[in-house]
Amino acid sequence: MKTVLTLAVGLVLSTTVAGAQSLKPNAPAPLQPGINKSTIDSFVGTHYWYFDAQPGHVHIHCQFKSMGLLGNASRASATFTLYDAANTWKTPKVLTADVKAADGDFDGDMKKPTRLMLSVAPPPSGLIRAGGDYEIEATGAVAFAQPSNQDPIVGMYKQMGGYTSLLGDCKFNTDGTVVTTSGSNGSWKLFDKDSHTYVIDIDGQERHSLQMMPGRGLCDNDMIIFQQLR
Numbered sequence: 001m002k003t004v005l006t007l008a009v010g011l012v013l014s015t016t017v018a019g020a021q022s023l024k025p026n027a028p029a030p031l032q033p034g035i036n037k038s039t040i041d042s043f044v045g046t047h048y049w050y051f052d053a054q055p056g057h058v059h060i061h062c063q064f065k066s067m068g069l070l071g072n073a074s075r076a077s078a079t080f081t082l083y084d085a086a087n088t089w090k091t092p093k094v095l096t097a098d099v100k101a102a103d104g105d106f107d108g109d110m111k112k113p114t115r116l117m118l119s120v121a122p123p124p125s126g127l128i129r130a131g132g133d134y135e136i137e138a139t140g141a142v143a144f145a146q147p148s149n150q151d152p153i154v155g156m157y158k159q160m161g162g163y164t165s166l167l168g169d170c171k172f173n174t175d176g177t178v179v180t181t182s183g184s185n186g187s188w189k190l191f192d193k194d195s196h197t198y199v200i201d202i203d204g205q206e207r208h209s210l211q212m213m214p215g216r217g218l219c220d221n222d223m224i225i226f227q228q229l230r
Contacts, residue, residue, distance in 0.1 A: 021036075021038040021047040021048070021049065021120075021214050021215050022047065022048045022049070023044065023045055023046070023047065023048070023215075023228060023229075023230045024048060024230060025046075025048050025119070027048075028048035028049050028050040028117055029047075029048065029049050029050070029147075030049075030050060030051065030144060030145035030146070030147055030148075031049045031050065031051040031118070031136060031138055031144060032144055032147060033144055034137065035135045035136070035137045036049070036135065036136045036137065037133065037134070037135050038120075038133075038134060038214045038215045039067070039131065039132070039133050039134070039213060039214065039215045039216055040064075040078050040120055040121070040122040040131040040132060040133075040134055040215060041067075041122055041129065041130075041131040041215060041216050042122040042123050042124065042129055042130045042131050043129050043224075043227065044122075044131075044215060044216055044217070044227060044228055045121075045122070045230065046119050046120065046121040046122070047119065047120045047215055048117065048118075048119050049117070049118045049119075049120075049136065050085070050115060050116065050117050050118070050145075051115075051116055051118075051138050051142055051143070051144055051145070052113060052114070052115050052116070052142065052143040052144075052145070053108075053110045053113065053114045053115075053116050053141060053142055053143075054110065054113055054141040054142065054143055055110055055111060055112060055113065055141060056109065056110060056140060056141030057107070057108075057109050057110075057140045057141055058106075058107070058108050058109070058110055058116075058138065058139075058140045058141055058142055059105065059106070059107050059138070059139050059140045060082065060105065060106040060107075060118070060136065060137070060138045060139075061103065061104075061105050061135075061136070061137045061139075062080045062093075062095065062103065062104045062105070062106070062120075062134065062135065062136050063095075063101050063102070063103050063104075063134060063135040064077075064078040064080075064095040064097050064101060064102050064132055064133075064134045065097050065100075065101040065102075065132050065133050065134070066097045066098055066130075066131075066132040067129075067130070067131050067132040067133065074098065074130075075096065075097070075098040076096070076097065076098075076123050076130050076131065076132055077094050077095065077096040077097075077123055078094070078095055078097075078120055078121065078122060078123070078131070078132065078134060079092055079093070079094050079095075079119075079120070079121040080092070080093050080094075080095060080104060080106075080118065080119070080120055080136075081093075081118070081119045081121070082106050082116060082117070082118050083116070083117050083118075083119075084114055084115065084116060084117070085114075085115040085116070085117060091106065093106075097132065110141060118136060120134055120136075150174065151174070151190065152196070152212055152214060153172050153188060153190075153198055153212050153218070154172055154173065154174050155171075155172060155228065155229070156169060156170070156171055156172075156228075156229040156230075157169070157170045157171075157172065157217055157218065157226035157227060157228055157229060158170070158226070158227045158229055159180070159225070159226055160217075160223075160224050160225060160226065160227050161223065161224075161225055162206075162208060162220060162223075162225035163202065163206050163225075164206065165182065165184065165206075166182060167180040167181075167182045167184055167202065168180055168181035168182045169181045169229065170226060172188055172226075176188055176189060178200070178202065180202075184202055184203050185202070185203065186200065186201050186202035186203060186204075187200075187201050188200050188201075189201075191209065195211060196211055196212040196213070197209060197210070197211050197212075198210055198211075198212060198218065200218065200226075208220065208225065210225055210226070215228070216228065
């Protein structure tokens with residue numbers, strides 16, 4: 001596939017919302033119809049997506065907007081890389097944004113059905129958290145897999161704060177239980193699906209209402225309490 005990418009800077013106005021990302025390169029998340037939104041974070045790492053291209057023209061629109069620093073606009077970059085599942089070719093492109101969002105487009109003509117992968121890498125990790133919100137939309141000769149029915153909270157996390165005791169790594173299980181490397185146990189329960197709000201109860205002593213932010217973890221406003229792990 002010969003892939004041509006054109007880059008423009010501007011602001012895309014759209015309210016379409018779609019599914020959640022994956023932090024695992026060997027288990028990417030299925031891209032969904034419409035605009036797929038998430039947040040990239042240098043303290044968390046790269047996101048991975050996939051979809052199936054069909055014979056014909058394929059168009060992928062990407063957008064990135066910096067999260068800023070201490071409430072102020074800050075210049076940051078995200079690297080979007082398109083490649084095939086066999087990893088025989090790669091087309092990376094860096095989108096750099098500050099006050100305004102940066103937009104980029106991948107365009108290509110496919111001759112046969114091909115599974116395409118798309119990774120989104122945050123700025124290099126340093127002492128200061130960097131990243132921002134991004135969007136991906138694939139149109140044209142494309143097919144999409146069904147999203148997983150598993151609750152997005154299920155997985156491994158590292159406790160970053162919010163508790164008087166150190167919990168270490170925490171595993172949120174499908175049955176609503178939470179186990180930790182510290183030996184403490186607890187539970188999780190979905191409180192509000194639309195806002196992705198969960199109630200977390202550890203050892204019946206410290207109860208939190210937290211928002212699940214794909215690509216970051218469970219947060220109290222902008223503070224990460226449980227950071228997602230790969």
